[in-house]
Amino acid sequence: MHQKLLQTLAGLACCTFGMSALGHDSTAHYMANEGLMVEHGDTKILFDPLFRNSYGQYLLLPEEMEQALFAGVAPYDGVDAIFVSHHHGDHFSPGDMVRLLREQPNIKLYAPNQAVIAMRSESSNSDADLFDRVIGVSLEYKDAPVALSMEGLQIEAVRIPHSGWPTGRLDVENIVWRVTLNEDTTVLHMGDADPNDVHFARDAQYWNRNNPHMAFPPYWFFSSASGRDILSNRIKAKRSVGVHVPVTISSDPIRRPAELRGFDLFTIPGETRKISAED
């Protein structure tokens, strides 16, 4: 009996070791506002990493973090791809993105066409080759989601209106990116999505498959009943970490508005979360 127990324990240890050896765990590294990096093995992707406008209420990247990003030093060495949610100053700076692609020639960029057009007007003739690494997505509201891929990444994109729908910001191409790293870990970045189920109900089957291991909704999904319902019943992420948190909201849950106390939020640049791909 003891022999059997030992074998069982050895088997468990073996499997646990095997999984970590294969690198099944991923890590999300918070930058600022909706900027973050997801890392799985050697694969690294960034969402909304470069922006200049805090609008007086959101975090900007700390100086050292920004320098490391441009220089391509740890943890921002070997970044494979960047995803931009939308062309707003608290998510995207076209001139800085041109500069980053110029200085880091192995990074590919995925962005809505509005953002790509803004980058073209910030670039010079000598930057023409750089746009070979820029993949613009052109999606209208209610278009079916699109799928793209590159080595190590399966990429899906759908346009979900910016918050303010149906009266404001209707022209903004806000893209929700669902990305699977190394056929193992799936994450969802939502930009400034509007938390109304009508946008998600139309693609119910799309949301029902490939449920993310971790979603990064703007924090207002947690403080609205329909936002919580979308996260639970459409997106079905195993875990969600809220982003776009105003600086007035404390990193200490106890000191937050009551409706946000029970949720996980990214509030401190450099903080991380483990993403478990175990089912």
Ligand SMILES: [Zn+2]
């Ligand atoms: Zn926005």
Ligand SMILES: [Zn+2]
């Ligand atoms: Zn925003």
